[in-house]
Amino acid sequence: MGLTNFILTVAGVGAVVILLRGDVKQSAAVFRRNVKHIRNWLEEESSAASKAAEKAKPKELDSKIPEKGVPKEKD
Structure with missing residues (x-):
């Protein structure tokens, strides 16, 4: 009985390993x-993002806004 259990255990473990x-x-x-x-x-995605970044224009400063130290010209 003990030998049979041992053989069945070895066969079961071998099958599981395989x-x-x-x-x-x-x-x-x-x-x-x-x-x-x-x-x-x-x-x-990386290449698409780099291509999209190349196509995007850099934002330019708005020239309509006067600087603080420069007085406005009056017409």
Whole structure:
């Protein structure tokens, strides 16, 4: 009886190890694929943001507002 329990335990543990090893490999492959996708998305967003920043005009100071030390000209 003890030998039978030992053999069944070893067989069960071996089966679990084999299943988990395959599962870990598959999970690692999925994780690597997801990381590649996320890295590509971040690179695309980064390049799009830099292009948008290049297209945007720098804001110019409004010349209609008189400076404090300069008197206004009267017509």
